[in-house]
Amino acid sequence: MGMAQRLGSIGKLLVGMWLAGVTIATFVVIPPYQGLGDAGRIVIVHVPTAWVAVIAFTVSAVYSALYLRRRRPDDDAKATAAAEGGLIFTLLATLTGMVFSQIAWGVFWNWDPRQVTILILLLIYAALFALRSAIDEPERRRRLAAVYSLFAFVTMPFLMFVAPRMAESTLHPNCAFIKGSDCDGITLKIGHVGQLGDQKVQLLGLERQGDIVVAQVKVSTPGLASEAILQPGYDLATRSYTDRPTFPGQRFTLALESVDLERGEARINMEAPGSGLLANQRTLWVFLASNIGFTMLFVWMFLVRSQVLSLEAQIAQRKVALA
Amino acid sequence: MSESTSAIYVSMATVLLVWVTIAIYLARVSARLRSLQRDVRSDPPGSAQRPEETAPQPAVAPDPPSVTADQWTWMAWYAALTYGCVEAPGMLKWLQPHPKAAGQLAG
Known part of the structure; x- marks a missing residue:
């Protein structure tokens, strides 16, 4: 086993142990939140998934831009892997948010501005994969997907940060994290x-x-x-x-x-219920540890998936050359 | 089941949903990567173009499976989740301050 592989294995083990610690801390270390009780613990998973989705879409945009500049299939593989990770984490943020919504507000879905904008973001990035699957010619597919990914990224900050805060009335507890x-x-x-x-x-x-x-x-x-x-x-x-x-x-x-x-x-x-959740020091530290853990987990997912996509592209290219 | 107990189980189920989703994704992607790496190793570039130059290779047994870092990681997660789900309610109850009995206060 090479040194890089050994380091990779140790890294994966550390990520697993770190997140295992975060999971235990979520239920054992942090106290129930006044007004939400044990349901407040969902925030320790919900917010980091949304945070990682932002990172993933940013990484995807960077590699899309690099692909358009350098035209290397590896950049396209990385852009796709990151967008795929972002889509998964956005979906998880939506689902965990819906459970939180049911407990805090009494309904899974109430068309709150935050819920609507994340749904739009999901649809925008889901369309990226629909677009990719609709084009057979590899070079054209990569080029169009890179352009679309950059356009999709432009909407992301607006949908994740700006639009929900422009709404005059939202149940989403923004005050827990940013003083708006x-x-x-x-x-x-x-x-x-x-x-x-x-x-x-x-x-x-x-x-x-x-x-x-x-x-x-x-x-x-x-x-x-x-x-x-x-x-x-x-x-x-x-x-x-x-x-x-x-x-x-x-x-x-x-x-x-x-x-x-x-x-x-x-x-x-x-x-709104959930505001001021991070005022508690133990909750704050577990929350930060969770963010770091999920970010490392995304890096792991990204590296494995981009390798898969890169190898698939190489094999497809070889088959074309042989034919 | 009280509202508090119900809420903690809902929280646990939500956390479990996140882990299971990511675990399935990573397991599938890792398996695909291993499969592709095997394909690439067994079929190096250009081998199909020069079959006459390729000497027959002796049969090589595949690497025996071993406990990988991935598997250790899943085990750690599993242990953490089991611990969290089984032990957390008891721990929470234990952490709550116990009111003194009337007899103790009087004495």
């Missing part, structure tokens, strides 16, 4: 009115009970069809919220993020 404009909440003075997502909110008052401040917030659904008064709490000593009431008929919660009693104002925010 839709996740920053609003600061209201007593009596003032504002908007969180599609909900009208009005701060009616702030009442101090020892270290705890309780706010009275009137929330109204779109069209003012229904109104309710919620009372989120805030602990001045620990500077964190104490109670996050749920919006009527929904799984969103209303959180009090900061309070200034002298000025009579409070910062309130609307959170």
Whole structure:
């Protein structure tokens, strides 16, 4: 066995052991998440699969560009292997997200902006393989697939990062990972009115009970069809919220993020279940380890698959030469 | 089954779905790679063009199968998943703080 092969075997073993550790940690080390309980553990698998899909599609685009420049069949094999990995990981991100959605929101699929954009991305990359299978002539197939792959890649950042955050109302907990404009909440003075997502909110008052401040917030659904008064709490000593009431008929919660009693104002925010999941240090470390593990796993898949495609191309070329 | 117990089994099933999907993919692709490498080794380039120059080769027995790094990896995953699925609920229960009994508080 050559040195490269031996190193490869050791690398595979390490990836397996690393991911075995992550799997154990997912169920044993990290605590249940408040509001989601044990269902929050799915995030440790769900987010890395989506993350690896982004890496895979980027690798595919890079090799597609290299193919167009150098015209080496090996570059095409690598671009295809990476796109295939990306498609698998996108599918897994969608499926794990659907399970999370069922537990957190009560439905597998509710046409949330995030769900819609990932479905479109799946369809775009599935079309790449349909295109490849439809062209018999190898050189033409490689060239067209490389061009299509580059076009597909242009849509990826928009569909994965931009479009879901442009939506005014999404159940997807973006705030768990990136502080976006839709996740920053609003600061209201007593009596003032504002908007969180599609909900009208009005701060009616702030009442101090020892270290705890309780706010009275009137929330109204779109069209003012229904109104309710919620009372989120805030602990001045620990500077964190104490109670996050749920919006009527929904799984969103209303959180009090900061309070200034002298000025009579409070910062309130609307959170979807899952927001703030990574605030726990143990969860954060396992999450990072999972991301690293899945990335290494993708590299493994990519190397094996690109070798297969490369060998298949060589054999096909040889058969043509013999014929 | 309580809602919490149900949620942890759903989480485990989801994680298992991910591993099984990737395992099937990697197993199939690795098997295909081994098969192609065998084909390439047994049929070097140009061999079919000069059959008269090729001396008959003595029959060589294929390499005996051995436990590869891949197989060790699957075993490690299997062990981890089994451990996770069987032991996690018990561990979680064990990790939760136990309230003291009334007698202990009074005493």
